[in-house]
Amino acid sequence: MIFLYFDPGLGAMIIQAVIAAVAGFVLFSKNLMYKIKLFLGISKPIKDDVFDDIEIKDSDIENQNSSER
Amino acid sequence: MNAKNAHSSSFRDPSGYVFVDNGDIKRVINPIYFKQYKALTDSGFYKTLFENNLLIPHTELTNTEQNIIIKAEKIPFITYPYEWSFNMYKEAALLTLKLQKYSLEKGFSLKDASAFNITFHNGKAIFIDTLSFDFYQENSPWRAYKQFITHFFCPLLLARYHGAQQLKLLSNFIDGIPLKIVSSMLPFKTKLSPVLYSNIHLLAKLEDKHNEDYKGEAKEATLSKKGQLNIIQSLYDYIKNLDLKEHSEWGNYYDKTNYTDDAFIKKSDIINTWVNTVKPDRLIDIGGNDGTFVRKLDSAIETALVCDIDNNAVDFNHRTTKLNKEHFMLPFVLDVLNPSAAIGLNNTERDSFLNRIKAFAPDVTLALAVIHHMSLSGNVPFSESAKFFSSFSKYLIIEFPKREDSWVQRLLNNKADFKDHFDFYNVDNFISDYSEIFEIVEQKEIEGSNRVIFLLKTKAS
Secondary structure, eight states: OOOOSSOOOHHHHHHHHHHHHHHHHHHHHHHHHHHHHHHHTSOOOOOOSSSOOSOOOSOSGGGOOOOOO | OOOTTBOTTOOSOTTEEEEEETTEEEEEEOGGGHHHHHHHHHTTHHHHHHHTTOBOOEEEEEEOSSOEEEEEOOOSOOOOGGGOOHHHHHHHHHHHHHHHHHHHHTTEEESOOOGGGEEEETTEEEEOOGGGEEEOOTTOOOTTHHHHIIIIIHHHHHHHHHOGGGGGGGGTSTTOOOHHHHHHHSOGGGGGSHHHIIIIIIHHHHHHHHHHHOOSOOOOOOOOHHHHHHHHHHHHHHHHTOOOOOOOSSTTHHHHSOOOHHHHHHHHHHHHHHHHHHOOSEEEEETOTTSHHHHTOOSOOSEEEEEESOHHHHHHHHHHHHHTTOSSEEEEEOOTTSOOOOBSGGGTSBOOHHHHHHHHOOSEEEETTOHHIIIIISOOOHHHHHHHHHTTOSEEEEEEEOTTSHHHHHHHHTTGGGGGGGGGOSHHHHHHHHTTTEEEEEEEEETTTTEEEEEEEEOOO
């Protein structure tokens, strides 16, 4: 059983399949464009110092933040 | 069902509630959540999140048939979503998506995606709603999706297209900014973006339609796990690339000030010396801009709150704390003339800034180059600003720009006909009004500038 304590919105439930399809398409085409540009040498791999990527690493060794001031 | 001493914000989730016990933050877990709690603990899910500093760590205190009680690590100062700068808000949004993705991969899912599930601690955004994780039901859509959109995506987009001040709307729209409003406010070109069209405009249309047509029928909707992960990834990528377009009057503040380099260094030295005598564990810098002066302090400070009215300055500070990997500094946005009020149920659900800062009890408050703005732009008499500062801090280091100072002159000239009203603004009146409430421990002129800096201590009442 799922316990909810707020109204998720009927429209939001129904439409997620559509949004997912759009998302899939966007991700595919962005990825493709990025790979093509990398291959052609137009884009360099982007490194963001402030925001990291979406993955959470299971291994704890890699994630000890170096500490304070 | 809830104990009488449950925290005033902890009443919605039947899985459990939070209460404060002698300053400790404890959580009671009810039997309906036992299965989830056990799975999250035994599988190492909680453990991984603790190790990655993504979820507030807890320890189990008692475990009986009636309930399980856990104790969470204490966070010295909670900031609410309407006090975050744009990039802090971004970080909170990305954290939520990150956690949902990880949850899905491990067979769980977030029950809710409220912005109040997150706060800032030790230099990063951290999730604090330990009981928000539930089992993933195969092929079900994400129940919290709409809440994510209204709590996170909508405010970020409004800020992107209409300025960071839009984030202040959140203190009124306590459960997220309604889709219809955001859809109507975003420029037409956003309808041409697939991500924005589907997640905002189309969603708003459908929500509208189904609100009217609701006949009490349940509709079963399905969404594959891969589909859900696609939504999450596309939102993550989009939000990660979101940026504000504006500059502000304050942005590169230190380039525009009237300090000579010498005066700047002298001011810094004086503050440093005084802070070293007070030896604070906790301090707050009001109007602290990008945190420059707090970073110059030698004294090892456990928690330094640095607030400013300007989003860009706070953003810059946030960025610096991330690049330097600092843990002690907490930047946030605050208008000292209108600090966050207590809101929500019974107006106790989300605490006012003043209550939180009193509970935080900073050892020293810095108010550098802010009194002239309060007095001249804000028309606040010295006696009132003195009362304000003394209400939460024992020591106050305050910088007073004299009438001759160029910033003060600029502010006075802006008053035109009304200028004479501000004849009270001079250092003698300042001293006499503040001396009613504070004892002047030390007072120094900053050479090379038209400013005087004071170390004040609240008089015992």
